[in-house]
Amino acid sequence: MEQERTEINDLGEFGLIDFLTRNIEIQNASTVLGVGDDAAVIDHFGKQTVISTDMLVEGIHFDLMYVPMKHLGYKSVVVNLSDIYAMGATPTQITMSIAFSNRFSVEALNEFYEGVYAACEKYGVDLIGGDTSNSQKGLVISVTAIGEVTPDQFIKRSTAQKGDLICVSGDLGAAYLGLTLLEREKRIYLDSPTVAPDLENQTYIIGRQLKPEARKDIIEFLQENDIKPTSMMDVSDGLSSEILHIAKQSNLGVVIYEEKIPIAQESKEIALKFGLDPTAAALSGGEDYELLFTMKQEDYDKIVLNEQISVIGYMADISEGAHILTKGGNKFKLVSQGWNAFQQ
Amino acid sequence: MEQERTEINDLGEFGLIDFLTRNIEIQNASTVLGVGDDAAVIDHFGKQTVISTDMLVEGIHFDLMYVPMKHLGYKSVVVNLSDIYAMGATPTQITMSIAFSNRFSVEALNEFYEGVYAACEKYGVDLIGGDTSNSQKGLVISVTAIGEVTPDQFIKRSTAQKGDLICVSGDLGAAYLGLTLLEREKRIYLDSPTVAPDLENQTYIIGRQLKPEARKDIIEFLQENDIKPTSMMDVSDGLSSEILHIAKQSNLGVVIYEEKIPIAQESKEIALKFGLDPTAAALSGGEDYELLFTMKQEDYDKIVLNEQISVIGYMADISEGAHILTKGGNKFKLVSQGWNAFQQ
Numbered sequence: 001m002e003q004e005r006t007e008i009n010d011l012g013e014f015g016l017i018d019f020l021t022r023n024i025e026i027q028n029a030s031t032v033l034g035v036g037d038d039a040a041v042i043d044h045f046g047k048q049t050v051i052s053t054d055m056l057v058e059g060i061h062f063d064l065m066y067v068p069m070k071h072l073g074y075k076s077v078v079v080n081l082s083d084i085y086a087m088g089a090t091p092t093q094i095t096m097s098i099a100f101s102n103r104f105s106v107e108a109l110n111e112f113y114e115g116v117y118a119a120c121e122k123y124g125v126d127l128i129g130g131d132t133s134n135s136q137k138g139l140v141i142s143v144t145a146i147g148e149v150t151p152d153q154f155i156k157r158s159t160a161q162k163g164d165l166i167c168v169s170g171d172l173g174a175a176y177l178g179l180t181l182l183e184r185e186k187r188i189y190l191d192s193p194t195v196a197p198d199l200e201n202q203t204y205i206i207g208r209q210l211k212p213e214a215r216k217d218i219i220e221f222l223q224e225n226d227i228k229p230t231s232m233m234d235v236s237d238g239l240s241s242e243i244l245h246i247a248k249q250s251n252l253g254v255v256i257y258e259e260k261i262p263i264a265q266e267s268k269e270i271a272l273k274f275g276l277d278p279t280a281a282a283l284s285g286g287e288d289y290e291l292l293f294t295m296k297q298e299d300y301d302k303i304v305l306n307e308q309i310s311v312i313g314y315m316a317d318i319s320e321g322a323h324i325l326t327k328g329g330n331k332f333k334l335v336s337q338g339w340n341a342f343q344q
Numbered sequence: 345m346e347q348e349r350t351e352i353n354d355l356g357e358f359g360l361i362d363f364l365t366r367n368i369e370i371q372n373a374s375t376v377l378g379v380g381d382d383a384a385v386i387d388h389f390g391k392q393t394v395i396s397t398d399m400l401v402e403g404i405h406f407d408l409m410y411v412p413m414k415h416l417g418y419k420s421v422v423v424n425l426s427d428i429y430a431m432g433a434t435p436t437q438i439t440m441s442i443a444f445s446n447r448f449s450v451e452a453l454n455e456f457y458e459g460v461y462a463a464c465e466k467y468g469v470d471l472i473g474g475d476t477s478n479s480q481k482g483l484v485i486s487v488t489a490i491g492e493v494t495p496d497q498f499i500k501r502s503t504a505q506k507g508d509l510i511c512v513s514g515d516l517g518a519a520y521l522g523l524t525l526l527e528r529e530k531r532i533y534l535d536s537p538t539v540a541p542d543l544e545n546q547t548y549i550i551g552r553q554l555k556p557e558a559r560k561d562i563i564e565f566l567q568e569n570d571i572k573p574t575s576m577m578d579v580s581d582g583l584s585s586e587i588l589h590i591a592k593q594s595n596l597g598v599v600i601y602e603e604k605i606p607i608a609q610e611s612k613e614i615a616l617k618f619g620l621d622p623t624a625a626a627l628s629g630g631e632d633y634e635l636l637f638t639m640k641q642e643d644y645d646k647i648v649l650n651e652q653i654s655v656i657g658y659m660a661d662i663s664e665g666a667h668i669l670t671k672g673g674n675k676f677k678l679v680s681q682g683w684n685a686f687q688q
Contacts (some may be wrong), residue, residue: 032392032496033498033500036593037501037502037577038396038428038577039394039395039396039427039430039433040395040396041394041395041498042393043392043495044388044393046390048376048386048387049385049387049388049393050384051383051384051385051386051472051490052383053439053474053486053488054441054475055475055477055486056477057443057477057478057479057480057484059480060443060477060479083383084382086383087382087383087385089383093395095395095397097397097398097486098399099399099401129395130397131397131486133400133401133404134401134404135401135404135484136401136402136403136404136481136482137480140401140443140479140486142399142475142484142486144395144397144439146393146395147383151387152376154377156377156381157381158381233381234382
């Protein structure tokens, strides 16, 4: 069966927006007015509004050779929601702008929006506006996420205290290893299009790359257990880069232990296969969208039974610098090798 | 004197953000937390939050051959603020994301941000976040503007009433004619680089294209004079397209008079020179960023002395359709020939 292909031109901009937003159902009482006017309107009922924005560019942040449009739509939303959760806030609305060249069909954009709406539904956020436009080349996505938080209960990066425990959710490095695997399969495919891709047993790391989730559950756990992190951010650029952000902005030093960094068994196995160091993937890989936070030592008992939270080190005096103690007993300076689009 | 050129790579992403945001001073008490964390935080003190977003793409929405970077930064902000004013709201914050190829230097981006900050200062808004990224080709700009409004006092497009007067601020068509002039000069320059551009006496229309302003003054006038428009939007795609939006969303017909459409003398002269119909430029040209609104007939006395507001027609029953009565006594159906990126 041939796939349908409707040209964007057949709909026009307003027709396209109508088409892509035809099934929107408002989920948040705070959404007073959504898509279809000059702007959307939000009522936050005495809460504070939290805003975050991210841009994703084809060829820089994603490769449509192995990223399905639906996954891309989903991930574009999730990476922004992750920033809202990292403030200790609850995401409530997003705006979505995309620019695309004429190689994209209406069906392709519709798939993208299916992913967008799937993420909106899963996280209970409303799509309230956006913009669609042509581009000269490729796809550019810009998402702004809006959330709410009880006044002054948001959690910054700059408020960690000396002696605080450093915690991270889930496991790290898998998204980078998934990307490495997909890049390898792409090269093999380009060299020999008849070779079937060898992705078996790699669903975990590929899923972590293609369909990341934001740690709503961790924020809920922290709230339910009355744990207020002293600082928090999400791990989008790699653990090392993020820890250095918290250390620098809190004017502190940091010590982390290699053996405490949570890395999935699947990640260790694929790293071994590729001849990569799993710790390096966790420190510098990026795109894990886990939560990195610090908390007072006395809160340790509250998290110790949660297998989704690992204590990996502590905040030290600024004079101690930022170090990792390795399994082999060595001490290395942490450097920001986080994923950096400008050095790729 | 040679112009300095610093490569983006020399700064890195975080260095670049630090550099571009180094002079930010918060102007709004509602800005609780600005640039530098996962998200920004806003407190709206019992007001409703209004959000709008726009994407501008090089080669589609602007041409850097004749648009200076500083003007581009200014305009990128203003076109978004215009949407917030069009809701009857006051803009308070923006986020700014840009993706750019490596042909841009730090100096070029700095110029762009000078324009951004100039607009922020003029309109009293805070830049609270954003994202910078590489692109494969050209410059892509995505701005989200946030504003506040007294609960339920925002003005939609869908609430015009039969018999309401249709008003428009300022004058129309000049931005399109300015663009036409710049495009012509570009072609002449490309054909014969030694011919000096003939832009004399055209500062008005060129200014309307390169450095539009949002009609903050009109919103203030309406508030001060206790005029509540029954519907409102800004004129970004041409008068015809916008009037049809209001008519369609309000489920009404519309009658406008050609002779009442405000067109500047400079616009008429250049239209004559180019063999263009100035009314067509006003109806279909776009990018004027004037305010189009409807109001009750009894409010007429309140606006009649304001030379910046023209009454151009009235809302009619839906059975009457949407028409323009020309100076020559003819009646034409209004069609949406508004600027449409997908048909260019």
